[in-house]
Amino acid sequence: MQYKSQAVSKLYFVAAIGLFVAQVLFGLIMGLQYVIGDFLFPAIPFNVARMVHTNALIVWLLMGFMGSAYYMIPEESERELFSPKLAIALFWIFLVAAAATVAAYLLVPYASLAKWTGNDLLSTMGREFLEQPLPTKLGIVVVALGFLFNISMTVLKGRKTAISTVLLMGLWGLAIFFLVSFYNPDNIVRDKYYWWWTVHLWVEGVWELILGALLAFVLIKVTGVDREVIEKWLYVIITLTLITGIIGTGHHYFWIGTPEYWQWWGSVFSALEPIPFFAMTVFAFNMVNRRRREHPNRAATLWALGTGVMSFLGAGVWGFLHTLAPVNFYTHGSQITAAHGHMAFYGAYVMVVITMISYAMPLLRGRAANSNKAQVIEMWSFWLMTVSMVFITLFLTAAGILQVWLQRVADAPMSFMATQDQVALFYWLREGTGVIFLIGLLVYIWSFFSKGEDAAKA
Amino acid sequence: MSGSFTTSTARNIFFGGTVFFFLLFLALTYRNEQALPARDNRANLTPQVVAGKKIWETRNCVGCHTLLGEGAYFAPELGNVYVRRGGAQGGTEFIKAWIKAQPTGAPGRRQMPQFNLSDKELDEIAAFLKYVSEINTSKWPPNNEG
Numbered sequence: 001m002q003y004k005s006q007a008v009s010k011l012y013f014v015a016a017i018g019l020f021v022a023q024v025l026f027g028l029i030m031g032l033q034y035v036i037g038d039f040l041f042p043a044i045p046f047n048v049a050r051m052v053h054t055n056a057l058i059v060w061l062l063m064g065f066m067g068s069a070y071y072m073i074p075e076e077s078e079r080e081l082f083s084p085k086l087a088i089a090l091f092w093i094f095l096v097a098a099a100a101t102v103a104a105y106l107l108v109p110y111a112s113l114a115k116w117t118g119n120d121l122l123s124t125m126g127r128e129f130l131e132q133p134l135p136t137k138l139g140i141v142v143v144a145l146g147f148l149f150n151i152s153m154t155v156l157k158g159r160k161t162a163i164s165t166v167l168l169m170g171l172w173g174l175a176i177f178f179l180v181s182f183y184n185p186d187n188i189v190r191d192k193y194y195w196w197w198t199v200h201l202w203v204e205g206v207w208e209l210i211l212g213a214l215l216a217f218v219l220i221k222v223t224g225v226d227r228e229v230i231e232k233w234l235y236v237i238i239t240l241t242l243i244t245g246i247i248g249t250g251h252h253y254f255w256i257g258t259p260e261y262w263q264w265w266g267s268v269f270s271a272l273e274p275i276p277f278f279a280m281t282v283f284a285f286n287m288v289n290r291r292r293r294e295h296p297n298r299a300a301t302l303w304a305l306g307t308g309v310m311s312f313l314g315a316g317v318w319g320f321l322h323t324l325a326p327v328n329f330y331t332h333g334s335q336i337t338a339a340h341g342h343m344a345f346y347g348a349y350v351m352v353v354i355t356m357i358s359y360a361m362p363l364l365r366g367r368a369a370n371s372n373k374a375q376v377i378e379m380w381s382f383w384l385m386t387v388s389m390v391f392i393t394l395f396l397t398a399a400g401i402l403q404v405w406l407q408r409v410a411d412a413p414m415s416f417m418a419t420q421d422q423v424a425l426f427y428w429l430r431e432g433t434g435v436i437f438l439i440g441l442l443v444y445i446w447s448f449f450s451k452g453e454d455a456a457k458a
Numbered sequence: 459m460s461g462s463f464t465t466s467t468a469r470n471i472f473f474g475g476t477v478f479f480f481l482l483f484l485a486l487t488y489r490n491e492q493a494l495p496a497r498d499n500r501a502n503l504t505p506q507v508v509a510g511k512k513i514w515e516t517r518n519c520v521g522c523h524t525l526l527g528e529g530a531y532f533a534p535e536l537g538n539v540y541v542r543r544g545g546a547q548g549g550t551e552f553i554k555a556w557i558k559a560q561p562t563g564a565p566g567r568r569q570m571p572q573f574n575l576s577d578k579e580l581d582e583i584a585a586f587l588k589y590v591s592e593i594n595t596s597k598w599p600p601n602n603e604g
Binding site for chain 2: 259
């Protein structure tokens with residue numbers, strides 16, 4: 001760690017991992033409810049568990065992005081953070097707001113929560129992923145603006161690099177497109193149309209800028225390859241991302257009442273969306289192969305390579321599987337979508353945040369890399385989580401193919417619930433694999449507590 | 459990637475490409491808004507339907523169900539539930555009776571919470587679901603099962 005103020009990122013990383021555990025636990029509850037329908041009912045109905053699962057994911061990834069930015073920006077800008085105190089204050093505001101929101105989901109009926117938190121003044125709740133009550137949404141805006149102010153001031157006063165520019169564009173884009181979540185037209189078609197401006201333009205747009213910047217930063221550090229080379233790659237990747245991803249939004253506009261020309265725009269452009277992810281994979285391997293030093297943190301390098309491969313598989317390949325309109329006509333809103341969602345989020349965003357944590361955390365704790373023993377444990381967690389996520393995705397894909405066939409293609413289509421009974425085997429397999437994922441996550445946490453004699457000096 | 463292709467060239471292509479495609483997206487959005495009145499059933503967007511949408515949101519229906527294929531995959535698609543359950547021949551009555559009868563309490567089966575909706579609210583959510591079923595979705599879903 002070169003700058004004292006980088007230490008604030010540790011808070012963010014620890015909280016991110018804590019929320020990751022909560023996310024996975026609630027995922028396991030939901031997975032069990034898929035096969036034992038009344039499990040924990042009415043204490044935790046499925047929709048409540050799902051809000052916790054998805055909202056915890058979003059919040060911990062945001063925590064991870066913020067922590068990463070607080071770590072990277074001082075090194076990129078070659079100066080201390082503009083205000084470490086602001087970063088710490090915003091952390092506690094964000095954490096308390098997130099905890100209060102989750103507690104409210106679990107303890108208060110959602111309709112009452114909506115009434116008490118001013119949803120009648122400005123109704124924004126009850127839309128997928130944007131379920132947060134108005135005060136939470138406003139809190140996110142305050143935290144995001146304070147964070148952006150802090151980071152932007154640091155960049156403006158220091159050295160400007162391509163990596164910090166791309167990271168800032170991604171983070172500002174994140175905040176700007178979140179503002180669309182306050183717009184909820186009465187017309188459901190228009191509601192859905194603009195809802196995607198937050199959801200799609202986040203995960204298939206500006207978040208990929210953040211992803212690229214984080215990966216580029218870690219690759220410079222662990223490979224020692226020239227910044228010039230890495231930054232050129234970064235611009236090429238994010239160019240491909242946005243020229244395919246912006247119009248690629250159209251792949252959500254096939255069947256929601258929007259005009260049919262979207263079937264062409266959406267199919268063609270989103271079919272190209274795997275290209276930037278493929279470029280990212282090639283980039284990661286290429287840089288590691290051309291490395292000019294042997295960095296002692298081999299675990300971080302493994303996570304960086306894993307991000308390249310898994311984001312290409314999850315976002316690229318599994319996205320392409322069902323993105324063409326004639327295919328999507330049958331797969332839309334099925335377990336195929338769930339399969340894609342799981343591997344894409346894990347491969348792209350979960351893994352890049354862990355890459356950053358894996359690289360930065362030893363430095364924050366005063367050493368260049370963890371002991372060999374701790375790294376071996378961490379690599380075990382990498383394989384446990386990654387392989388189980390591959391199988392979760394495969395089982396959900398199998399469930400999805402069966403579901404589509406039985407419910408939408410067969411001569412005598414079955415009802416939704418009858419179909420669900422038919423695919424229960426795959427839900428059980430998914431749940432079992434989910435338990436292995438949780439074990440992988442616990443092994444990951446264990447790696448932080450493992451002490452070894454041969455820790456490399458910072 | 460070497461020689462004349464410099465980082466600043468790459469950066470300029472990035473900015474140019476992004477601005478171009480974002481403007482194209484805005485143009486497509488403008489055309490979209492022009493085309494929607496003929497497709498989104500807005501002539502039937504009554505205050506009752508708007509109130510029904512609010513019930514849809516404040517009960518977090520999308521946390522289990524899909525609506526036009528978007529939402530959670532735990533419970534049936536509701537964009538066409540009005541049609542599936544009889545349309546003009548009893549669709550509304552079925553929806554209201556179903557919501558009132560929850561949860562079923564059948565052991566091991568997926569359960570829907572009881573929301574204690576008033577008769578007025580039941581009419582509103584049913585009107586909303588009927589409205590959604592009349593949106594032109596380019597023939598999706600493939601059949602009535604959703």
